[in-house]
Amino acid sequence: MAVPPDAPPMPAAAPRGLLERWADSDVWHSFTQSWLTMAAAAVTALLVIGAALAPLVAPHDPFDLASLSVLDSEVPPAWEKDGQARFLLGTDNQGRDMLSAILYGMRISLFVGVCSVLLALALGTALGLVSGYVGGALDAFIMRVADVQLSFPAILIALLIDGVVRGLLGQEHGARTAMLVLVASIGLSFWVQYARTVRGMTLVERNKEYVQAARIIGLPPILIMVRHVLPNVVGPVLVIATINLAIAVITEATLSFLGVGMPPTEPSLGTLINNGYRFLFSGSWWMTIFPGAALALLVLAVNLLGDWLRDALNPKLR
């Protein structure tokens, strides 16, 4: 032991500012060690801030029909021949500025992606934890439901849920409701992966002696699950979540393409890619490449952050 026995009994619990404690923490320290992580964080922050502040940052409002002109349609990026300085990344077939459309689209994509991943994560982790810890008939029931759901493609489940909700609410509803339906249908179709991962790890952890020690102390099962098992199974779940964020954004794009997602008046990143895809062969490559690059950049940066987070949260690698 490096510390002499006459050291003070415990580190002084002097009240410190949250910022100060964060700057002193191990997680922050490991963050500053890797330039790749910092670059990924910078890119993510840039994209998220750009998306969140789209109405302030974007040069045009792509939803303001009065400011659009068909004469501006299919203008190439500013550095190409025939490019215009006011449309940095060019325009689409309706004369909307691509840069503005990407910023607004990313806003919708990010919101739907993050919310549906959070929903799937919460649902899957809770069910997996209970399933693995309690076991028996409850475990069998939850896992058979998961098996049945896994035998359908996730997109089909999402379509089904979307259809049921639309049937209940009627066809007429605004973009806000469409967004919530998207979040619910994507979230409910992705919980299985979390549940299975968490259950498998819970089965391993629940038989470890530290869980038995907690049981001897007399802690109720719910506290053992939350305090002891959960921190030891949550690492891989976070990595799955970052990868799933990309899949959720793509699923949302597919649903939008199939006409059950966001209405065409408020396109998401996925809708933009699908929209531009039809013009790829006519030479207007910027209409699909730029939204695609934005999506790829977002997904890559978030994945790198997830990787770092997994390592930073593992005390053995500190």
Next chain:
Amino acid sequence: MTPPLVEATGLARWFDVTPSLWARLAGEHRLLKAVDGVDFAIRRGETFALVGESGCGKSTVARLAVGLYAPTKGSIHFDGQDLSLLKDRRRSRALRRRLQMIFQDPYASLNPRWRVADIVAEPIRAHGLLAGRRAIADRVGELLTQVGLAASDGARFPHEFSGGQRQRISIARALAGAPEFLVCDEPTSALDVSVQAQILNLMKDLQRSLGLTYLFISHNLAVVFHMADRVGVMYLGRLVEVADVDRLFRAPLHPYTRLLLDTIPDLSMSGKPRGPVAGEVPSPIAPPPGCAFHPRCPLAQDRCRREAPLARPRADGGGTVACHAVEEGRA
């Protein structure tokens, strides 16, 4: 004489190991009788050791003694209270605080995500023994010092410690609730020999200063000789012999106890020819009829193959032995 602190009567724990669902539905059951009718009593302040080969049911007894398993048959009482009470979490709070366990694997018995101070403080918080951060932190520091660590080690994580140090943390956690009875399930078998002695001596010192009662599970006879006051020898889920440690090591009666003692390596015996140990431990799923030890026993007769021996008092009055040969004076 004061009543014993812990008393097991006819204690049994069977596990259903029926291989398939279909066999189960057909009403077919294969039972593994891990513990099958064990009686023992532990007096306050003494160390009772259970020895035996792996798979003989020692660890199952340990888990029964802290309520991790419920007995299939029989009962185990702690200070007059039936331990099946532990299933009711609310009513058994006070009882739980008085029993604790030290585990075999120091790498699995501490939550890797928790700081040592939180691990040691867990029983204090769970039982509401102390109020206030300061008071708990002081107590944790005191406990860590008591087991030979520094109070400041509480801020570190378990993986920063060696096996022996982790076992000390485990002991500190076990002591945090100020228990009277500690179940130690092979606490040193995962440690280096040099560290084993330190941990054993620490446990002996703590027993002396805190008046603890130990149920000590081990397969290492040298460790048992060092630690125990009384020893129970287990074979296939049953106690074959119980005696004071001196009597058992000096004058073992049961043929299995003798076989175990013969296998202890001894410097003065090096180079001497030894009789090889005959046979394997039979499967506890299909134990042999009669005395479970008869296939390996040099004294086995027809009666041993038919009739299971009962535990009878040893001729010298200290403990019991379950053997037909001893009873008939053939041993």
